[in-house]
Structure formats: structure tokens, C-alpha cells
Amino acid sequence: MNDYIQSMIEWIEEHLSKTFLLDELAKYMGYSPYYCSFKFHQATGISIRRYVLLRKLYLSTEDLVIGQKVIDIAFEYGYSSQEAYSRAFKSVFGVSPGEFQINQGPVQSFAKLTLEHNRDVNRVSFIKEVEQLQNRNGELFDEDVLNIFNGQMMYDEFHSNKMMGNSDYVPFNEAMCVHPTSKQIFDDHFIRLRAEGHQNAVESYIQIVIKPLEPLFQNQYNYMVLWFGEDVFCQMNLLTLLAYLEQITYKGRVFLNSFRDDEFKVSQTELLLGNYQKIYEEVLLNQQKPTMELLPVMYQAIELHLSMLAEENSVKKYIKNHAHLSESELVHQLMAVFSTLGYGDLQYIEIIRQVRTT
Known part of the structure; x- marks a missing residue:
């Protein structure tokens, strides 16, 4: 069955520049449209039409980055008008194509689907990417910088090899996408609530999550570099840390190094604090859509996070x-x-x- 679904994916990829017609795919595959649609969704967890939409829009961001006209991109990907393309783009990324072109920010990658799972990172490309970051912004490798990594594994790799020079390193060993949280981050109530959700003793939670973050609590830094992937797990952790920085009225500069697990290519963006505490409360406390504009990659992650709260997700x-x-x-x-x-x-x-x- 995987070979059958992969054949459908290959056909779709070859026809992304055209208006998608399920009947044409079904004819190519030799099955009914219903059967193709049902099996695709069963195997991938996403509808065919949603897959086509996300692939087209993700690929179109690359054209926007290089300055191609919005109307030309719309017709290139089979949209009937610039307005239709813009509506679809904003529904997925939370901003219009024109706004994205002016204020380019990271988006959640939507690569061509394959039915094999592989998260191994090529360490050579990993090192080269960090070297390029240092060439572009060497001040982020000095002693007044704190790097916060999403999880222990990435922290261990960077810290043991001193990949960020003389700067400090800490991991954030949490999963804020699950279980209740509190308004004040990292206080006693937060610790008890999160420990209970993870079915951990408070002492164990402190050792795993809080103690590794001591440099964040105890030291003063001019720069924070936050290393977080594009997925929901990483983005909810990122949102929590940004809200915490606002709670402590952090005055330094904050950089997001966003990346994909399967392709260590970093998108570096400087973030301005100001609205993340409110977004944190809306999304993680009240389970509501945010009322503030935010990075497309976080907008996408929040949409997915909220969809997972449905009883039949x-x-x-x-x-x-x-x-x-x-x-x-x-x-x-x-x-x-x-x-x-x-x-x-x-x-x-x-x-x-x-x-x-x-």
C-alpha cells in the first residue's frame, strides 16, 4: 500500500503547477476518486486537497522571498486570481503574501511526503550551518549570550563540542504542547502543575526541567538565542520561553534559530518582545486562537495545536x-x-x- 500512496504523491508533485483535479489522479491510478481520497488520508493523516494546498503555498514562499510578483506566483500555481491565492496564503500562514514579502519570517516547512520516517541529521551540514551563522553574526558566540535548546539531545551536541564558542548553553526539557500550565512561568505553582501533568514527582521535575535552566534564572545576558524547530512541540516550548522573558522584563536582544529536524538549515530571525505573554495565555491557558499577529511558523503551529484539543482529532x-x-x-x-x-x-x-x- 505504501508504494501505491507514494505513486499518488509523485503524480501530485508533478502537477502542482496546475489546478488539482481528483478525477485526473484517480484515472491515472486506475481507481475511483473516493478510493484514492480515502486511502491517501488513511495513510498520511491529511486529505489530498489539504496536501496540495500546503505544498503549493509552501513552495510559493520561496518565490516570494526572491521577489517574484504575487500575481505571477498566483497563476504559476494554478490559482484563478491573485485574490484567491492571497486568501489561501493568509488562511495557512496568518499573513498575506505581500506582508510576508515585506517582513519575511520562518514558516513551517511542508516538504514532499515520503512514507519513510527519518530524523537523522547530517552532522557535516549541521557544522557548516553553524559556521555560516558565526560568519554572519559573530557577536552571538560571545560570553554574554545564552543559547536555549529544545531538548537535551541538541544541547548535549552543542555544549560538548562548544559549537557556539564562549557562550552559555541550556536545554529546555519540556513538552508544553500537552498538560495544563499556569500564568506565571517557572514559579512553584507552574512546577507542581507541570509535574502532575507529566506524572512526575516535583523533585524529579525540578532536576529534569528547572535545574538545567539555572543560568537563565541567575545570570544577566545581552543576547538570547533560542534554537527551536518548526513543529508544534517546539513552537509551544518557544512560546513559553518568550512569555517568560516578557515576565522578567528581559531587555536584551532575542534571536530565533528555527530549523527542521530532517534538514539542519537554520533560519535566523530577531524577535521583538511585547505580545508573547498574552499569546501564551490565550493559547496555552485558555485554548483560544491568538488575537495578535505573530510569526507564520508559530501561527501554523498554534493552529495545529488547537486542532489537537478536539475530541476526535x-x-x-x-x-x-x-x-x-x-x-x-x-x-x-x-x-x-x-x-x-x-x-x-x-x-x-x-x-x-x-x-x-x-
Whole structure:
């Protein structure tokens, strides 16, 4: 079946510059439109039309970056008008194509789907990318800089090899995309609430999450460099840290180094603090859409995060439709299919067991 779905993906990729017609794909595959649509969604967790929309819009951001006219891009990707393209673009990225062209920011990558999951990072490209960052902005490698990494693994790699020069390094070992949180970040109530959600003792949570962050709490830095991927897991952690920096009225400069797990290419953006505390409260406390404008990559992640709060979300549906798979097989499939969520095995195991015991 994977070969069958991959053939559909290859056909779609070859026809992205045209108006998508399900009947034409079905004719090529030799099956009914319903069967093609059903099997594609079953295997990938996304509808064919949604896949086509996201691929076209993601590819179009590359054309916007190089300054191509919006109307030319619209027709290049099969839209009937510039207005139709602009509406679709804003629905996904939260800004219009023109606004994106003026204030370019990171977006959540939507690469061509493959049904094999591989998050291994090429360490050579990894090192080259950091060297390029140093050539562009060497001040971020000095002693008055704190690098905060999403998780222990990336922290260990950077810290052990001193990849950011004389600067300091800390990991943020959390998963803010799951379980309740509190308005004040990193206070006693926050710690108790998060520990309870993760079913950890408070002492254990402090050792895992709080203690590694001590340089953030104790030292003064002129620069914060936040290393976070594009997925929901990383972006909710990023939102929490930005809200915390606002809570402590941090006055230094803040840079986001956004990257994909499967392709270590960094997009560096300087962030201005001011609205993240409010967004944090709206999204992670009140589970509402943000009322403030924000980076496209965070806008996309929040949309996905809120969709996961639905009782019948896409992950739960996928689990129910693959009841024949073992827990370990299903975790592997979920990590491949829902890569934009960025959940780890612990998050998926929790959801699987919840679904299978109800």
C-alpha cells in the first residue's frame, strides 16, 4: 500500500503547477476518486486537497522571498486570481503574501511526503550551518549570550563540542504542547502543575526541567538565542520561553534559530518582545486562537495545536483506523505521518493508550 500512496504523491508533485483535479489522479491510478481520497488520508493523516494546498503555498514562499510578483506566483500555481491565492496564503500562514514579502519570517516547512520516517541529521551540514551563522553574526558566540535548546539531545551536541564558542548553553526539557500550565512561568505553582501533568514527582521535575535552566534564572545576558524547530512541540516550548522573558522584563536582544529536524538549515530571525505573554495565555491557558499577529511558523503551529484539543482529532482517528498495529509500530507510523506535530514517543503512547482504553 505504501508504494501505491507514494505513486499518488509523485503524480501530485508533478502537477502542482496546475489546478488539482481528483478525477485526473484517480484515472491515472486506475481507481475511483473516493478510493484514492480515502486511502491517501488513511495513510498520511491529511486529505489530498489539504496536501496540495500546503505544498503549493509552501513552495510559493520561496518565490516570494526572491521577489517574484504575487500575481505571477498566483497563476504559476494554478490559482484563478491573485485574490484567491492571497486568501489561501493568509488562511495557512496568518499573513498575506505581500506582508510576508515585506517582513519575511520562518514558516513551517511542508516538504514532499515520503512514507519513510527519518530524523537523522547530517552532522557535516549541521557544522557548516553553524559556521555560516558565526560568519554572519559573530557577536552571538560571545560570553554574554545564552543559547536555549529544545531538548537535551541538541544541547548535549552543542555544549560538548562548544559549537557556539564562549557562550552559555541550556536545554529546555519540556513538552508544553500537552498538560495544563499556569500564568506565571517557572514559579512553584507552574512546577507542581507541570509535574502532575507529566506524572512526575516535583523533585524529579525540578532536576529534569528547572535545574538545567539555572543560568537563565541567575545570570544577566545581552543576547538570547533560542534554537527551536518548526513543529508544534517546539513552537509551544518557544512560546513559553518568550512569555517568560516578557515576565522578567528581559531587555536584551532575542534571536530565533528555527530549523527542521530532517534538514539542519537554520533560519535566523530577531524577535521583538511585547505580545508573547498574552499569546501564551490565550493559547496555552485558555485554548483560544491568538488575537495578535505573530510569526507564520508559530501561527501554523498554534493552529495545529488547537486542532489537537478536539475530541476526535486527526491523530486519534488515525489510531482508530490502524487498530491492527502494535503500540510500537503505531508510534513509528505516527511520528512519520504527523511530523509537523513533532510529538515524541511518550506523547503518542499516552494518546494511543487513551484511545484504546475508551
